[in-house]
Amino acid sequence: MSATAPTTPTTDAADSTARTRALLTAADPRRRRTDRTMQVLIWAAFAVAMAPLVSLMWTVVSSGIGRISMDFLSLSMRNIFGGDPNGGIYHAIMGTLIITGLATLISVPIGVLTAIYLVEYGKGALARAVTFFVDVMTGIPSIVAGLFAISLFTLILGPGVRMGLIGAVALSVLMIPVVVRSCEEMLKLVPNELREAAYALGVPKWLTIIKVVLRTSVAGLTTGILLAVARVIGETAPLLVTVGVTDSINFDPFEGRMMTLPVFAYRQYSQGVAPCPGGESASCVADIAIQNAWGAALVLIVIVLALNLIGRLVNRWFSPKLR
Amino acid sequence: MAQRIDTKDLNIYYGDFLAVQDVTMTVDPKSVTAFIGPSGCGKSTFLRTLNRMHEVIPGARVEGSVELEGVDLYGDDVDPVAVRRNVGMVFQRPNPFPTMSIKDNVLAGVKLNNRRISRSDADDLVERSLRGANLWNEVKDRLEKPGSGLSGGQQQRLCIARAIAVRPQVLLMDEPCSALDPISTLAIEDLIGELKQEYTIVIVTHNMQQAARVSDRTAFFNIAGTGKPGRLIEMDDTATMFSSPSQQATEDYVSGRFG
Amino acid sequence: MTTTVSPPPAEAPGRRRTRRRTTDRGFNRVFRWIAVGAGVLILAVLAAVALFLLQQAWPALTAGEDELASAVPRFPDDTSLLEYVGPLVFGTLLAAALALAIATPLAMGIALFISHYAPRRLSQLLGYLVDLLAAVPSVIYGLWGIYVLGPAVQPVWAWLNEYVGWFPLFAGPVSPTSRVLATVSVVLAVMILPIITAVAREVFLQTPKLHEEAALALGATRWEVVRTAVLPFGRSGVISAAMLGLGRALGETMAVLMILSPGFLYSFRILDSSQHQTIAAYIAADFPEASGLAVNTLIATGLVLFVITLAVNMAARAIVARRKEFSGAN
Numbered sequence: 001m002s003a004t005a006p007t008t009p010t011t012d013a014a015d016s017t018a019r020t021r022a023l024l025t026a027a028d029p030r031r032r033r034t035d036r037t038m039q040v041l042i043w044a045a046f047a048v049a050m051a052p053l054v055s056l057m058w059t060v061v062s063s064g065i066g067r068i069s070m071d072f073l074s075l076s077m078r079n080i081f082g083g084d085p086n087g088g089i090y091h092a093i094m095g096t097l098i099i100t101g102l103a104t105l106i107s108v109p110i111g112v113l114t115a116i117y118l119v120e121y122g123k124g125a126l127a128r129a130v131t132f133f134v135d136v137m138t139g140i141p142s143i144v145a146g147l148f149a150i151s152l153f154t155l156i157l158g159p160g161v162r163m164g165l166i167g168a169v170a171l172s173v174l175m176i177p178v179v180v181r182s183c184e185e186m187l188k189l190v191p192n193e194l195r196e197a198a199y200a201l202g203v204p205k206w207l208t209i210i211k212v213v214l215r216t217s218v219a220g221l222t223t224g225i226l227l228a229v230a231r232v233i234g235e236t237a238p239l240l241v242t243v244g245v246t247d248s249i250n251f252d253p254f255e256g257r258m259m260t261l262p263v264f265a266y267r268q269y270s271q272g273v274a275p276c277p278g279g280e281s282a283s284c285v286a287d288i289a290i291q292n293a294w295g296a297a298l299v300l301i302v303i304v305l306a307l308n309l310i311g312r313l314v315n316r317w318f319s320p321k322l323r
Numbered sequence: 324m325a326q327r328i329d330t331k332d333l334n335i336y337y338g339d340f341l342a343v344q345d346v347t348m349t350v351d352p353k354s355v356t357a358f359i360g361p362s363g364c365g366k367s368t369f370l371r372t373l374n375r376m377h378e379v380i381p382g383a384r385v386e387g388s389v390e391l392e393g394v395d396l397y398g399d400d401v402d403p404v405a406v407r408r409n410v411g412m413v414f415q416r417p418n419p420f421p422t423m424s425i426k427d428n429v430l431a432g433v434k435l436n437n438r439r440i441s442r443s444d445a446d447d448l449v450e451r452s453l454r455g456a457n458l459w460n461e462v463k464d465r466l467e468k469p470g471s472g473l474s475g476g477q478q479q480r481l482c483i484a485r486a487i488a489v490r491p492q493v494l495l496m497d498e499p500c501s502a503l504d505p506i507s508t509l510a511i512e513d514l515i516g517e518l519k520q521e522y523t524i525v526i527v528t529h530n531m532q533q534a535a536r537v538s539d540r541t542a543f544f545n546i547a548g549t550g551k552p553g554r555l556i557e558m559d560d561t562a563t564m565f566s567s568p569s570q571q572a573t574e575d576y577v578s579g580r581f582g
Numbered sequence: 583m584t585t586t587v588s589p590p591p592a593e594a595p596g597r598r599r600t601r602r603r604t605t606d607r608g609f610n611r612v613f614r615w616i617a618v619g620a621g622v623l624i625l626a627v628l629a630a631v632a633l634f635l636l637q638q639a640w641p642a643l644t645a646g647e648d649e650l651a652s653a654v655p656r657f658p659d660d661t662s663l664l665e666y667v668g669p670l671v672f673g674t675l676l677a678a679a680l681a682l683a684i685a686t687p688l689a690m691g692i693a694l695f696i697s698h699y700a701p702r703r704l705s706q707l708l709g710y711l712v713d714l715l716a717a718v719p720s721v722i723y724g725l726w727g728i729y730v731l732g733p734a735v736q737p738v739w740a741w742l743n744e745y746v747g748w749f750p751l752f753a754g755p756v757s758p759t760s761r762v763l764a765t766v767s768v769v770l771a772v773m774i775l776p777i778i779t780a781v782a783r784e785v786f787l788q789t790p791k792l793h794e795e796a797a798l799a800l801g802a803t804r805w806e807v808v809r810t811a812v813l814p815f816g817r818s819g820v821i822s823a824a825m826l827g828l829g830r831a832l833g834e835t836m837a838v839l840m841i842l843s844p845g846f847l848y849s850f851r852i853l854d855s856s857q858h859q860t861i862a863a864y865i866a867a868d869f870p871e872a873s874g875l876a877v878n879t880l881i882a883t884g885l886v887l888f889v890i891t892l893a894v895n896m897a898a899r900a901i902v903a904r905r906k907e908f909s910g911a912n
Contacts, residue, residue, distance in 0.1 A: 017393035020326060020492070023409050024394055027402035028436065035803035042699050045691025046708070049779075052772045053715055056726045063729075113620030121617055130621040132899060133628050139826065139895030140631065140888070141833020143862045147884040151634040160873065173631065176624060206613035234719020237835035237862065241869040262721040262836075269725060269840060297722045308717050312710070376799060381702055408801025418792035422814035431810060432800030482796070489800060 057301075064298025067291045073299070077247040077259075083274035083284035089296050091249040092264035096300075098253050099164045099243065099260060100233045103171035108225055110172075111179025118180070119187040120209055137177040145173040146238030153242075164253030167243035167260070171232045178231055182224030186217045219318035226311035230304050236262035261300045268293040326392040326492045326523055327352045328373060333387035334552075335368055337380065342368050344552035346387075348542060350493075355515060355524045357534035357561065360544035361581065365553025366527050369544070370495050373525065374410035375403045391492065408436070411491035415498045417478035419470030419485070426466040428481055429453060432489035448488055456484035457514050476507020483514065487522070494518065496526040500533065512537050531577055535565050543573045632888070639882035641875060653875035655868070656846070667883050669846045673858035674887070677763055677838065678831035680852065681770035686824045689775050693782035694808060709783065716776035724840030727769040732760035732841065739764055739853045750850045757855035761843035764852040769837045774827035781826065785819030786812055818901055825898030829891045838863035861887040 072088040080087035114134070118127055149170035153161050190213050198208040214221070244257035245267055268289040276284040285291070328350040335343040343365035350356045358366040371377040372385050375396060389396045396406050419428045429449045433440060440448070449466065453459040458480040462473070470481050479499060486494060496515075500508040515537045518524060528534050534541050542558040557570045568574050575581055642650065642663060650666075651657045657666060692712060696705045736758065743756045793811040802810060838860045844867070845856035852858075865880050865887075872880055 016326070020392040020409075021394045023492075024391065024396070024405050025400045025402060026405055031404075031435070031803055031806070032402075035805045038805040038808075039699065042691045042695045045688050046695040046700075048688060049692050049712060049715070049772075049775055052726075052731075053711065055730060056718060056722070059726055059730050060722060110620050110623055113617050114624055117617035117621040121614055122621070126618075126621065130624060133625055135899045136892060136895050137624070137628055139829040139833075139891050139898075141835070141862055141891055143833065143835045143865050144631070144635070144884050144888045144891070147638075147865070147881050148631040148634055151638040151881060152630070154638065154877075155634065159877065173627060176627070180624070204610050206610045209613070230717055234717075234721065236719065236721040237839075237866045240866055244870065262719050265721050265725065266836065266840065269728075293725060297719075297725055300719055301722060304717050304719060305714070308714070374799065376795065379795070379798060404801050404803050406801075407799055412795075412799035414792065414795060414799075416792060418790070418796040420793055420796065420810065420814065422817075431797070432802075435800065435802050435806050435810070485796075485800065 060294065060297050060301050063291075063294035064296075067295030068298065072295055076249045078249070080247065083276045083280075083286055083288050085283070085285045085288050085291075087292075089261065089264055089292070089299065091246070092259040092261045092296060093299065094249060094251065095164065095243075095258040096233060096260040096262075096303075098251065099167045099239070099258065100171065100229060102165065102168035102253055103175055103232060104225070104229055106168060106172040107175040107179050107228070111176050111225075111228075112183050112221065114176075114180045115183035115187055116209060116213075118184050120205075120213070134177045134180045137173070138181065140173060142170075142174055142235050143237040143241065146170045146241040148173060149238065150242050162242065162244040162257045163255060164243055164250075164258040167239045167258070168253065170238035170242050171235060174235065174238070175228050175232045178228040179225060182227060183221050186220030186224055187213060189220065190216045219314050222318075223311040223315035226307050226314065230307035230311065233307070234262050234300060234304055236266055239263050240266070261296050261303075265293045265296040265300065268296065328493065328523065328525075329388075329390045329393075330373075331388045331390075333369070333372065333385060333389060335365070335372055335377065335385050336383065338382040341552040343544075344554050346555045348555060348558055350523060350525055351540065352523045353519055353521070354539040355519050355526060355537050357538035357541045358525065358527045358544060359529075359531060359534050359541060359576070360553070360556075361546065361576070362529075363549075363553070364544040364546040366542075366544045367497050368553070370497055370525060370527050371412075373493070373495055374412055375406050376412060378403065408432070408489055409491050410493045410495060411486035411489065413479070413482050413486055413494065413496045413499045416502045417475055417482050419473075419478050419481050421469065421471045423470060424467045425462050425470045425473070425481060428470045429484050429488050431485060436489070452484040452488040453481075455487050455518070456480040457510060457517075458484055474507070476503050476510055479503060479507065479511060480514065483511075483518075487518070491522070493523040493525065496524065498527050498529060501529060508533070531565075531579075535561060541565070543568070543570075543576060545572050545576070635881055635885045635888060639878060639885045642878035642882040645875060645878075649875065650879060654872075654879045655876065657879070663879070663882060666879075667861075667886055669848055670859055670861045670864055670883060671886060671890070672848050673763070674832055674860040674862070674890070676850075676852070676858060677766055677770060677860055678828055680763070680767035681774060681831040682824060682828050684767060684771035685775050685778055685827055686820075688771070689778035689823070689827070690782055690820060692775070692779045693786050694812070696779075696783050697786040698804070698808060698812065709780075712776050712779050714776075715772065716780075720773065720834060720836040721840070723769055723773055723837045727765060727837055727841045728761070731769060732765050735765055735768065736760040743853055751852050753851050754853065756853045757843070759843065759855060761841055761855050762853055763842065763858045766838050766842050767852070769841060770831045770834055773834060773837065774830050777830055778820075778823045778827040781823030782816065782820050785816040785823075789815045822898040822901040825894055825901070829894045829898065832891050832894065833862055833887060834860075835862040835866045839866050 071086065073093070074090050075086070075088035076091035077087040114130065118130060122130070149166045152169065153166045194212050194216060195208055198212045199205070203211070239260050240263055243260065243263070245263055246257040246259050250256050250258045271289040273286050274284070274288060276286050278284065280286055329348075331347050333343070333346040334341060346369060358370065360366050368377060373389060377383045385397065391410070395401065420431060423431065426449050429452050430440070430445055433448060450459060453462065458477060461477060470478065473481060500511050503511065512533065515524060515526065526537065538561045540558065541561045541564040543556045543564065544553050545556045546553045556572055557564070557568060559568070564573065565577050568577065647660060647662060650663065696708050696712070700708055739760065739762070740756050742752045743754050746752045747754055789812045793815065794807050797807040797810045842858065842860075842863060843855035844859035844863070846859060847857050849857040861883050865884055868876070869880050
């Protein structure tokens, strides 16, 4: 298609209308086909991405819901062997909460203060280096973070040491850069006029940061921290190498092995099918370990999604309207 | 090539909001028609309905008809892509594709339509279009350099070259000089004078001297107040519009009493 | 683990000091140094990661072949540490590269869908949905991969082998269990999809309206607008996004550990089991039982992984940083 050599102007209006109509209705079929094809492919790409999400959520809920009970949530696996369908994940839930809580305690001050440094003070080579290496840190593989933590504590306490604190340190290495990044974004959203208004009133800078900047962005910071917690609460590999596994309740992160939900799910999965010499019965369920794994997975995913949801809602509801 | 545009009872909406009401006008072929009027009066909106560019904004729609040489642009069998190919557009801010060389910028539209264009044909077309836009002598030694390295006025002429390379019937210009310095503006105005030999040109401008300098006919748009739709107040030969308009509002506007 | 307050500053003062010199003392100074200290601490942590890994890996790096062979299970006789790690590096790179090959086009499609094709009101919600994929813990991906995806794709692998078997990657035999690198790559692809999508979506949304309109006004179809204005603008952004995804795929542990039936070969047969293993999964599998020199050896392999991911991430960040100067918004 396309109009080539200009024709001599014609006074014949009908002829000229016909030519124009030809020009305006001449859609190149090949181009139109390409456009359509790409549109279908792009919609399909999204559908393909949603398929695993839907399948995964459905599988976790349908396979895990059967195992959820008061006992499952409130008992540990102490003295539970083979196909014994008793016991639960209480020790793993508590372990996850304690270790993640500890990691949050370590990461939040460092992360938030670093974000403050970058936004309020940062300039020059140091700030550039911090920004760059925070980015690089987000790419540290979780297993390497675990190895780092265990190396550190091996150096201090000798080989073979396992405890919750080491896991918390490993998770902190993963969590700090996430906290820094999201808090930095939030602090940047605070308009400069607010800071200058405070300076104009004679408020010193540190007080301005605490009273104005942090107060304005507290909802955003909360969101960033919650999302960072959600990111590390499902980590398995670093805990596997630093905290080990146990079937009993242990509330003390400074002493002995602890269980966590993701590690529990993995452990149960790797135990596989239990032998039931007398055949399946109420006291021996062959695939109980798999069921336990799905049950733990369901609890874990509920926690993660709740953190995500709360995080987003906090930001939506409580953040001041800046623009 | 150049063709006539007729609109009849054209209403333009954004969602439920009526932005421009009841415009009936004729744009003559091979002439320059200027749209003037205060900010927000709908002249740019109206311009964008002439090549169906306003459809890009979600919720935008029109009632009434826009005819190019008697063919309704909004007819069922008309392809909006073909409309935009035949009714070219130059924007307020120069917008050459930053990742393309000057040459590729000129060829961008042609390559969409005709993937295999021979090297010599392409070179001819580039030279002809750039000459047509009065840019050839300035850039002939750096055709492979990125278009974003040119000055603002040169970039705008590059955009005009890009628009005329696809040989449109009509060229729409949406305040093409508002981001340019006075010297570049003059260069573009000269160019418009030459382009009207071949193309029907519609130009939106805030600058009344510019409308008086470049256009053959002038249309004045106005708006009754915020939230009210823009309307076409009157349209006449440019000389008449600036010396003895028939409407009081037009006289007030061209004499600088408001807007 | 908070920082200690450092001694008084001897170098460059804060940004506003010139104007407000008199107040830069007392609490102001303390607070500033706490903030600076936090930043420095992060650099120290990263240095410590490298240092401690190196320190703990050192015994394995310097040990003789015989020593390693007797201390480390699975360590074949008469091989150096490098030859030992080689197949693991190969498996890691192959799995990550395949995942990237699957995920990148898909992620670009999703990003375009959200930025340019989906109804505008829905796009934020759709973005959240894709982000949810990133929130799912990897152990759950492992469970899903082994119990749902594996059985589902097994016939696909069999089909590929039957009809495209001449292609080295799809050469037989096909494992009936689906515990193969191909399945792992698909799971990894799903896991890195949201990472690539998130970055690509942002750069596509930043495409200047001016350039899109320029393409439209030349008579471009929607796809042609994407091709002429959106993709060239976002190209380096997509490249760095893909490299971030690559970094994540290289380090992913649990999904590989749970799905893959490991082997230690330089093999391209991704439909066969017992061919490959990745560094991360290998460490996680053996670390809980390891002691003595075996621990050092595992940490040495971890160091290799650290170096690879560090290189990939630094390259990605460098591209992002360079892109800022070249962004078309001028």
